[in-house]
Amino acid sequence: MRLTCPACGAEFTLDVLIAHDGAREALVEAMGMNLTMGKRLVQYLALFRPLERQLTMDRVAKILREIAPAIKAAQIERHGRVYVVPKESWEWALDEIVAKKDKLTLPLKSHGYLFEMLIGATDRLEAAAETAKENRRRGATPIGSVIQGPAPPPQAPPAGAMPAQVENAPRGAQPEEFKNVLQGLRRQHRGGINGEK
Numbered sequence: 097m098r099l100t101c102p103a104c105g106a107e108f109t110l111d112v113l114i115a116h117d118g119a120r121e122a123l124v125e126a127m128g129m130n131l132t133m134g135k136r137l138v139q140y141l142a143l144f145r146p147l148e149r150q151l152t153m154d155r156v157a158k159i160l161r162e163i164a165p166a167i168k169a170a171q172i173e174r175h176g177r178v179y180v181v182p183k184e185s186w187e188w189a190l191d192e193i194v195a196k197k198d199k200l201t202l203p204l205k206s207h208g209y210l211f212e213m214l215i216g217a218t219d220r221l222e223a224a225a226e227t228a229k230e231n232r233r234r235g236a237t238p239i240g241s242v243i244q245g246p247a248p249p250p251q252a253p254p255a256g257a258m259p260a261q262v263e264n265a266p267r268g269a270q271p272e273e274f275k276n277v278l279q280g281l282r283r284q285h286r287g288g289i290n291g292e293k
Contacts, residue, residue, distance in 0.1 A: 132187065133167065133183070133186065133187065133190075136186075136187060136190040136191065136194070137160065137163075137190070139190070139194045140190050140193065140194060140210075141156060141159060141160075143193070143194070143197055143200065143202055143203065143204045144159055144203050144204050144205075145203055146203050147202070147203070162207060163207055163210075166181070167183075167186050170182055170183060170186075172211055172214060172215070174211055174215060179214065179215055179218045180218065181214050181218060185214060185217055185218070186214070188217070189210055189213045189214050189217070190210070192213060193209065193210055193213065
C-alpha cells in the first residue's frame with residue numbers, strides 16, 4: 097500500500113513509514129492528538145516544505161516534537177512567560193496561519209509566527225477579562241451605566257404601618273433578594289401587631 101504525505105509530498109509504503117525512525121516518531125506525535133488537530137497540523141507542516149524539495153520524515157518528526165508538547169500542555173512559554181493556550185485557540189491559530197499562507201514568506205523556519213499569533217490572542221482575551229472585572233468592581237452594568245455606590249438598606253416601616261405598595265407589589269418580577277426583604281418586613285410587621293419582639 098503506497099501513501100502520499102499531504103504535507104511533504106513524499107510517497108512511501110506503510111512498512112517504510114513504520115520502519116523509519118523519524119517517520120515513526122512523527123506518527124506517534126500525530127497519533128497523540130485528535131483527528132481535527134492532526135488534520136490542521138498536516139496542513140501546517142506543508143508550510144515548512146521547501147519549494148523544490150520534499151520535507152524529510154526526520155524534519156517532519158522534529159517539527160512535530162517542537163510543537164506537540166505545547167499543544168498537549170495547552171500552554172506555551174515565550175519571552176520568559178507562560179501563556180495558557182486552550183485547544184480551541186490552537187485550532188483557530190493553525191487555521192488562520194494556513195489561510196494566510198499566500199502572505200507568508202515560505203517555507204517557515206520556526207513556529208515563531210504561530211506563537212506570536214497565540215500570544216496576541218491570549219493578551220487580548222486577558223485584557224477583555226480584566227476590563228470586565230474592573231467594570232464589575234466599579235459597578236458598571238453591561239450597557240455602560242454606573243451604579244453610584246451601594247443601594248441603601250431597606251427601612252422597616254413602623255409597627256402596624258405596612259405600606260400598601262410593598263404589601264401589594266407584583267410578585268412575578270421580584271428578584272430573590274427583594275422577596276427575602278419583603279418576607280422579613282412582613283414577619284416584623286406581624287410581630288409588631290401581635291406584640292412580639
